[in-house]
Every structure is written in C-alpha cells, then in structure tokens.
Amino acid sequence: MSGRQLHLNLFxxxxxxxxxxxxxxxxxxxxxxxxxxYQDLARRxxxxxxxxxxxxxxxxxADNVRYASRFRxxxxxxxxxxxxxxxxxxxxATASTTYTEPYNLARLxxxxxxxxGGRAGWNIVTTGAPQAAQNFGLEAxxxxxxxxxxxxxxxxxxxxxxxxxxxEALVADQKTGLFADTxxxxxxxxxxxxxxxxxxxxxxxxxxxxxxxxxxxxxxxxRAFAAxxxxxxxxxxxxxxxxxxxxxxxxSRALAHGRDPAQLLVLPGISPxxxxxxxxxxxxHAEFDELTQPAYSLQLLHRLLGVRFTEEQLDGPVPRALIxxxxxxxxxxxxxxxxxxxxREQPTVRQLLHRLxxxxxxxxxxxxxxxxxxxxxxWFEHGAADGFNIMPPWLPGGFDTFADEVVPILRARGLFRxxxxxxxxxxxxxxxxxxxxxxxxxxxx
Amino acid sequence: MSGRQLHLNLFxxxxxxxxxxxxxxxxxxxxxxxxxxYQDLARRxxxxxxxxxxxxxxxxxADNVRYASRFRxxxxxxxxxxxxxxxxxxxxATASTTYTEPYNLARLxxxxxxxxGGRAGWNIVTTGAPQAAQNFGLEAxxxxxxxxxxxxxxxxxxxxxxxxxxxEALVADQKTGLFADTxxxxxxxxxxxxxxxxxxxxxxxxxxxxxxxxxxxxxxxxRAFAAxxxxxxxxxxxxxxxxxxxxxxxxSRALAHGRDPAQLLVLPGISPxxxxxxxxxxxxHAEFDELTQPAYSLQLLHRLLGVRFTEEQLDGPVPRALIxxxxxxxxxxxxxxxxxxxxREQPTVRQLLHRLxxxxxxxxxxxxxxxxxxxxxxWFEHGAADGFNIMPPWLPGGFDTFADEVVPILRARGLFRxxxxxxxxxxxxxxxxxxxxxxxxxxxx
Numbered sequence: 109m110s111g112r113q114l115h116l117n118l119f120x121x122x123x124x125x126x127x128x129x130x131x132x133x134x135x136x137x138x139x140x141x142x143x144x145x146y147q148d149l150a151r152r153x154x155x156x157x158x159x160x161x162x163x164x165x166x167x168x169x170a171d172n173v174r175y176a177s178r179f180r181x182x183x184x185x186x187x188x189x190x191x192x193x194x195x196x197x198x199x200x201a202t203a204s205t206t207y208t209e210p211y212n213l214a215r216l217x218x219x220x221x222x223x224x225g226g227r228a229g230w231n232i233v234t235t236g237a238p239q240a241a242q243n244f245g246l247e248a249x250x251x252x253x254x255x256x257x258x259x260x261x262x263x264x265x266x267x268x269x270x271x272x273x274x275x276e277a278l279v280a281d282q283k284t285g286l287f288a289d290t291x292x293x294x295x296x297x298x299x300x301x302x303x304x305x306x307x308x309x310x311x312x313x314x315x316x317x318x319x320x321x322x323x324x325x326x327x328x329x330x331r332a333f334a335a336x337x338x339x340x341x342x343x344x345x346x347x348x349x350x351x352x353x354x355x356x357x358x359x360s361r362a363l364a365h366g367r368d369p370a371q372l373l374v375l376p377g378i379s380p381x382x383x384x385x386x387x388x389x390x391x392x393h394a395e396f397d398e399l400t401q402p403a404y405s406l407q408l409l410h411r412l413l414g415v416r417f418t419e420e421q422l423d424g425p426v427p428r429a430l431i432x433x434x435x436x437x438x439x440x441x442x443x444x445x446x447x448x449x450x451x452r453e454q455p456t457v458r459q460l461l462h463r464l465x466x467x468x469x470x471x472x473x474x475x476x477x478x479x480x481x482x483x484x485x486x487w488f489e490h491g492a493a494d495g496f497n498i499m500p501p502w503l504p505g506g507f508d509t510f511a512d513e514v515v516p517i518l519r520a521r522g523l524f525r526x527x528x529x530x531x532x533x534x535x536x537x538x539x540x541x542x543x544x545x546x547x548x549x550x551x552x553x
Numbered sequence: 554m555s556g557r558q559l560h561l562n563l564f565x566x567x568x569x570x571x572x573x574x575x576x577x578x579x580x581x582x583x584x585x586x587x588x589x590x591y592q593d594l595a596r597r598x599x600x601x602x603x604x605x606x607x608x609x610x611x612x613x614x615a616d617n618v619r620y621a622s623r624f625r626x627x628x629x630x631x632x633x634x635x636x637x638x639x640x641x642x643x644x645x646a647t648a649s650t651t652y653t654e655p656y657n658l659a660r661l662x663x664x665x666x667x668x669x670g671g672r673a674g675w676n677i678v679t680t681g682a683p684q685a686a687q688n689f690g691l692e693a694x695x696x697x698x699x700x701x702x703x704x705x706x707x708x709x710x711x712x713x714x715x716x717x718x719x720x721e722a723l724v725a726d727q728k729t730g731l732f733a734d735t736x737x738x739x740x741x742x743x744x745x746x747x748x749x750x751x752x753x754x755x756x757x758x759x760x761x762x763x764x765x766x767x768x769x770x771x772x773x774x775x776r777a778f779a780a781x782x783x784x785x786x787x788x789x790x791x792x793x794x795x796x797x798x799x800x801x802x803x804x805s806r807a808l809a810h811g812r813d814p815a816q817l818l819v820l821p822g823i824s825p826x827x828x829x830x831x832x833x834x835x836x837x838h839a840e841f842d843e844l845t846q847p848a849y850s851l852q853l854l855h856r857l858l859g860v861r862f863t864e865e866q867l868d869g870p871v872p873r874a875l876i877x878x879x880x881x882x883x884x885x886x887x888x889x890x891x892x893x894x895x896x897r898e899q900p901t902v903r904q905l906l907h908r909l910x911x912x913x914x915x916x917x918x919x920x921x922x923x924x925x926x927x928x929x930x931x932w933f934e935h936g937a938a939d940g941f942n943i944m945p946p947w948l949p950g951g952f953d954t955f956a957d958e959v960v961p962i963l964r965a966r967g968l969f970r971x972x973x974x975x976x977x978x979x980x981x982x983x984x985x986x987x988x989x990x991x992x993x994x995x996x997x998x
Contacts, residue, residue: 130725130727130732131727131730133727137725137727137732140725141667141757143636143637143667143668147637166755167660168755169738169752169754169755170755173732173733173735173738174731174732174733174734174735175731175732177725177732178732179733179755179757180756181664181756182661182663182664182756184629184630184633184661185633185661185664185665185668186633186664186668188629188630188631188633188634188637189633189634189637189668190637191588191634192588192592192633192634192635192637192638193637207656207657208654208657209652209689211612211652211688212612212652212653212657215612215625216627216629216630219626219627219630219631220630222588223588223630223631223634239751242749242750242751243656243750243751243752244654244656244750245748245749245750280582280583280622282575282580282582285576285844285846286619286620287575287618287619287620287622288618288619289619290618290619293614303690304687304690305687306684306687306688307614307688308614309614310611310612310614310624311625311626311627312586312624399730
C-alpha cells in the first residue's frame with residue numbers, strides 16, 4: 109500500500125452523535141455510563157485500524173440534558189481506562205484553556221501519554237458554552253478574542269512544561285545514585301498576561317514529547333490558532349467547496365508560519381447513515397428524525413444562532429430578520445454555516461432542526477457503503493480533507509456498520525491502512541516527535 | 554469470620570517508600586513509568602483482598618529528585634488505568650484543595666467512581682510543599698490555617714456538586730423521550746470566601762454517591778477537619794502511646810460532631826522490613842540504609858524541620874537549638890513527631906536520617922512475618938488503629954512478602970477478610986452510601 113493515506117478518528121459522544129440516538133431501538137441507554145461500552149468501542153475502532161478515538165468535553169451541564177444524553181464523560185479518566193484495554197489507537201481528549209490550570213492539565217496529558225505508550229492527543233478548545241463561567245467563579249464567560257489570547261499563552265506554557273525535562277534527564281543509575289540529571293530539568297519561568305507558571309513539570313518527558321495538538325475552531329481566531337499550533341484540525345463543512353476553501357486556507361496559513369503543511373491534518377466531521385440501498389439509508393435517517401424532540405432542537409438552535417424560535421414557528425420558514433438580531437454566538441464559524449444552509453436550502457424551521465439533529469452542523473451523509481466511501485474519497489482527493497472524524501449517529505451500531513462495510517472499501521481502494529505501522533498517535537498521523545525546546549539551550553560535557 | 558476486621562491499603566510511591574528503594578537490587582527503575590508495573594501491584598493487592606491502593610501526589614517537583622524516584626504519577630489517569638484491570642480494590646487518589654478547581658476535581662472523582670463501579674476515595678490534602686504556589690501563579694503558598702479554611706469550603710462545594718444529581722434524576726425513558734428529570738438536578742449556587750460555583754455537575758450521581766473522604770493531616774487543623782469530614786484518616790505515629798492518643802482524640806471529636814466514630818477509620822502508616830529471622834530483617838533494613846544519600850536525606854530533613862544541616866554535622870548529635878530556630882514547617886504534626894524521636898532516641902544526625910529514610914516519619918517495623926503481624930494486631934486491639942496503610946520499603950517485592958507471609962497470619966487470626974463481601978470501597982470500609990443532600994429538599998408528585 110502506498111500513496112497518501114486517510115486518517116480516521118472515531119468521535120465519541122455518549123450514545124452517538126444524533127440528538128435522538130439514545131431513543132433509537134438499537135441503542136441501550138443503560139450502558140451510557142458503563143466504561144466497558146466505551147472500551148468495546150475503542151477496541152472495535154482499533155480493530156478497524158483507526159488513528160484515534162476522540163472525546164468531546166465541556167465543563168458545564170447542557171441545558172437540554174432533559175431530552176438527550178448530553179451529560180459529560182470526563183475525558184482523562186475515561187481515556188485512561190480505554191488505554192488500558194487497547195494497544196495502538198490514539199486517545200484524543202478535549203480540554204479547555206479557559207477553565208483549567210496549565211500545570212494540572214500538563215500533568216494529565218503527560219500521564220495519559222506515559223500510560224498509553226505515546227497515544228495522547230489534545231483537542232484544544234477555549235470552551236463555547238457561556239454557562240461554564242459560573243462553575244469557576246467568573247462573573248462572565250470571557251469574550252472570544254480574550255479566550256484565544258489566553259489559549260495562545262496557555263499552549264506556550266504547557267509546551268514548555270512538557271519540554272521541561274529533556275529526554276536524557278531521567279538517568280536512574282542505581283550504582284551512582286543519580287536518579288535525575290537536574291541540569292537537564294528546567295524551570296519554565298513563565299509570566300504573561302494571563303498566566304504565571306514556574307515549573308518544571310513533576311513528570312519525566314513523555315513518549316511523544318507532547319500530545320498531538322488538535323484544534324477545533326474554524327473562526328478567524330480559530331484558523332490563526334490552528335495554523336500556528338495545530339497538528340490536526342477538526343472542522344465542520346456542509347459542502348465540498350466550503351471544505352476546499354478551509355483546507356487551502358489552513359495549509360497556506362501554516363506555510364506562512366514556516367510550517368510543513370503536511371503536518372497540519374485537516375479532518376472534517378462526517379456523520380454517516382449507512383444501509384444496503386440508498387432508500388433504506390434514507391429511511392434510517394428519517395427514523396432518527398422522527399425521534400427528535402423540538403424542545404431539544406430549539407435549544408440547540410438557540411445555542412448556534414443566539415435566537416429562540418417557538419414550537420408555533422416550526423412549520424414556517426426561518427425568519428431571516430430574527431436571526432440577524434441574534435446576540436453573541438458561542439461559535440462564529442458554526443453560525444455562518446447555519447446561515448449558509450438557510451440561504452442554500454430555504455428550509456422550514458423543522459427542516460432546519462432535522463438538518464442539524466444529526467451532527468450539530470457537521471456533514472451528514474446518507475447512502476450505501478459505496479456512496480459513503482465515494483464521498484470520503486471525493487473530499488480526500490479534491491483538496492478538502494486529509495481524513496475524517498467519523499461521528500456515528502448512534503453507538504455502537506452506527507460505527508459497526510462503518511467499520512464493517514465502509515472501511516473494507518477504503519482499504520480496497522488503497523486509501524486506508526490495513527495495519528498500524530507505528531505505535532504512537534504521532535506515528536499514525538505521520539507527525540514527527542518534537543525535541544524538547546530546552547535540549548540545545550545548554551552545553552553538556 | 555466475625556468480629557472487628559482490619560482495613561489495609563497499599564500505599565504506592567514510585568519504586569517504594571524507602572528513599573533508596575530504586576537503588577535496591579530488587580527494584581527495576583526502568584519500570585517506574587510503566588503503567589503495567591502499577592496494574593500488577595494493584596492486582597496483587599486485590600488478590601490479597603486489600604481495601605484499597607493509595608496514591609500520593611503533589612503539584613510540584615521535589616527538589617531531591619536528583620537522588621530518588623520522587624517524580625509524580627498523576628493519580629486520576631493512573632488509577633483509571635488501574636481500575637480497568639481490577640474489579641474490587643478501592644482506588645484512593647490524593648488531590649489538593651489548594652491547587653485545583655472544585656468543578657474540575659468533582660468531575661475527575663465522579664468519573665473515577667463511575668468507571669470503577671464505586672471504588673473511588675479522595676485523600677484530601679491542602680498541599681504542604683510551598684513551591685507548588687509558583688506553578689499556579691500565586692505569590693506565596695497560603696498559610697496553614699488559610700489552606701484549611703479553603704479546604705472546608707472546597708469540600709462543602711464538591712459535596713454539593715456530587716449531590717447535585719439525585720439518584721433518580723437519570724431516567725433515560727426511550728418512549729417518553731425524558732432523558733433526565735431536571736427537577737431532580739440542582740444548581741449548588743455556592744458563594745463563599747474562597748469559591749463561587751453554580752453547578753450542577755455535568756455527570757449523573759455516582760455508584761458511591763461521593764468518593765470516600767480520606768484525610769491525612771494530623772495537626773490541630775487536620776484533626777478538626779478529619780473529625781468533621783474524614784471517613785478514613787491516614788496518620789503517622791512512632792509509638793503505640795502516640796497512636797492511642799490520636800485514635801481516642803479523633804473518635805471523641807467525631808462523636809462531638811454527632812457522628813458514629815466507627816465511620817471514621819484511623820489508619821496509621823507502617824513500613825515493614827520482613828524476613829525469616831529478625832536478624833535477616835535487620836540486615837535487609839541496614840542494606841537499604843547503606844543505599845541512602847545524605848544529600849537527599851538532608852533535604853528531606855529540611856522539609857520536615859525547616860532547618861538545613863550539613864554533611865559535616867552527620868556524625869554529631871542533632872543540635873536541638875538549631876531546630877528551635879527553624880522557620881514555618883509544611884507539616885506541623887510531622888515536625889513534632891521528629892522532635893519526639895530526637896528526644897526519645899538522642900540520635901546523631903545520620904541516625905536520624907536513617908530513622909526517617911524508610912517512610913518519612915511513618916513507623917518502620919523490622920522483623921519476621923509473625924512479629925509484623927503481632928505489631929499490627931497490638932495496635933489494632935489496643936485502641937491505636939482500625940487498620941493500616943502498608944508502605945512497602947520497595948515495590949513490588951516489599952509488598953509481595955507482606956501479602957504472601959503476613960496476610961495469611963492475619964487471616965488465620967481472624968483479623969482480616971479472606972474474600973471481599975462487597976464491591977465498593979464504602980463496602981470494604983463498612984461505610985454507608987450517603988443520600989444526596991438534595992433528595993428531600995423538594996416534594997415530587
């Protein structure tokens with residue numbers, strides 16, 4: 109097998125990505141808090157030679173948990189337990205730069221990378237949900253630009269912490285009694301606008317040096333951030349053209365930073381409804397839509413657009429004027445994406461809700477295994493993707509179908525690995541292991 | 554088997570408790586960052602029907618890592634990976650109320666309790682090492698009383714967060730579409746001197762309701778805190794009389810709070826050197842002492858006493874006057890313990906260093922399996938202990954000897970379980986599962 113290869117992550121939400129997943133007869137809501145459910149999923153994804161499993165997260169409770177399985181699984185604990193029963197698959201944890209302390213977060217990732225043998229990835233987010241602020245004693249959720257300002261400083265600090273032990277610092281020579289060469293362990297002495305951290309980290313350098321830096325914002329700030337720090341970017345696009353624009357933009361921004369664009373993977377989300385015929389796939393999709401609850405969907409739309417619609421408005425057109433008076437949105441790029449759908453498709457409010465129910469703005473594809481593989485190949489070969497975050501509508505069944513029926517097609521077409529060639533997430537993604545930035549700051553005899 | 558039963562935890566430090574453990578020929582320093590090493594240990598402790606494994610922690614790097622394996626394993630990740638390969642043993646994580654955010658910490662414990670089926674314990678510490686402050690942007694480490702003031706508020710807040718979902722809040726009725734009964738999910742609306750947290754937690758209530766509250770300070774503030782919140786207390790005593798005084802004091806303080814004293818377990822630390830004869834055990838102990846390095850030990854003594862001795866002073870008496878001029882100590886009760894040793898034993902500085910090398914002030918017992926069992930039984934039956942934190946001088950060998958040779962004696966004497974009778978750490982400790990404090994605050998139709 110040669111040539112450029114797809115990168116695939118399994119995106120994990122309790123129950124699955126469709127908002128009504130937990131109500132589907134193929135789901136078992138009693139297992140949503142059972143770690144074995146997620147361990148099994150990761151094992152299946154590993155059997156399908158996926159690059160990684162990807163855990164969403166946020167430090168607050170979604171207001172719509174009344175209608176859907178929108179509680180949160182804390183990613184570090186959950187992924188550590190997944191690491192223990194897998195060997196190769198990457199483990200990507202979402203964590204906020206706004207609502208964590210850099211020293212504590214650096215420790216969690218360093219440990220996850222140690223205990224997994226180098227499989228940790230960090231989905232760097234600034235947290236969109238404003239209600240998080242009140243769980244951390246803040247008067248208000250910091251504004252978008254302010255969050256990104258802290259995020260940049262935060263990533264610089266934790267990078268220094270992960271680098272603070274050079275690779276050679278751990279000596280452990282029983283004879284001489286030298287456990288660690290403290291000349292190779294460095295304070296980071298950071299003092300910036302948002303953070304003050306002395307260091308060093310209290311753990312030796314990890315198998316990957318640092319977790320893989322994954323980024324998931326597609327706003328202007330998000331793109332600038334990804335171009336500078338991101339090694340994989342998770343993004344939402346509804347059309348090939350939008351995906352291509354984003355892909356070209358990100359790669360050229362990376363180049364402008366003096367980076368190798370191949371070391372910034374663009375991975376759009378895709379939520380597939382798969383069946384033997386296109387008609388059956390559409391029927392499956394429709395079955396999910398029928399299980400949706402307007403009260404939930406309207407809350408989601410409020411979060412995406414900043415506007416509250418009522419159940420009375422469901423079967424009328426989306427009132428464009430109303431949207432334009434909306435307040436600040438948690439996610440600028442997702443707002444634009446929804447506006448684009450409205451312009452392109454002129455849906456009723458209910459149709460728009462169904463359109464978003466599958467993956468909150470990520471692309472939903474409905475079809476046969478070949479059709480889904482075709483879609484993936486088209487984006488991959490036409491400059492819109494280096495791979496995908498697969499977001500099954502429900503779990504585990506929605507993933508099993510993809511693994512059993514789409515993966516073999518992608519492999520037969522030479523687009524996806526049949527076996528792992530490395531052991532770390534950096535290996536899977538084709539990313540180098542970074543050297544510690546302190547390694548050459550001192551001469552050693 | 555009937556009658557009062559011992560409770561035993563395995564206390565885990567990388568390499569073991571003796572400061573020179575990693576240099577001992579029975580240690581393998583290459584495995585100290587290998588999760589399988591700790592998973593194996595926990596499996597052995599589970600085979601020995603121990604109540605729990607106990608992970609020390611602190612959010613900074615010890616200055617003496619040059620001479621000993623004093624890096625840190627982040628407890629939540631590490632214990633989650635241990636949970637994945639065990640079924641019954643309790644998982645006790647040390648975590649600081651001074652250097653964490655209550656919402657984040659509440660999530661980590663809730664997830665650990667969920668994924669382990671109810672085996673989480675929280676060793677509540679305020680963090681003794683002053684250098685932690687500079688990793689968290691503080692000008693100075695808060696003073697002892699201030700740390701305890703925050704600790705009390707912190708525990709009140711996280712308790713409310715763990716209670717914020719009533720047990721019945723998770724409904725997950727596929728037919729009606731009600732996932733969570735939001736009338737049974739409560740904001741905690743805390744606003745105090747140190748913390749402001751709205752809540753609710755973003756995870757359903759856990760198998761144990763809350764982790765077991767373990768506490769490890771024995772100062773006046775520590776005792777008051779333990780009497781109010783502690784369900785198990787980890788403490789250091791060199792003599793039976795000191796252990797008895799502490800035990801009686803803690804139990805009467807618990808009673809004064811209207812608590813059942815049986816629900817506050819007192820578990821002193823004990824570090825055993827075990828061999829077939831007393832002479833061999835002493836020789837083993839001496840072998841460890843010979844591997845100690847004065848540069849390390851003097852740093853430890855500085856931490857415990859606030860005084861720096863020099864290598865020139867090693868073979869002279871401990872200059873009492875010098876100690877009395879020491880600055881603020883991280884640990885008031887440990888300071889007193891060392892002073893007591895000096896008064897009782899009149900050691901040279903080197904003898905004092907060896908005295909502390911095994912377990913930093915915890916009791917070291919040296920003898921045959923019967924002698925060690927006798928010591929345990931004596932304290933257990935004479936009002937000094939409900940059980941012990943076993944702190945093997947080195948790992949895994951130092952624990953294997955205890956499990957293989959001391960545990961059978963304790964079992965034969967009817968003092969220790971031969972099989973688990975429950976599944977959670979609360980079950981093992983004989984503690985009830987607390988009801989959510991919100992359960993009766995509302996009438997439900």
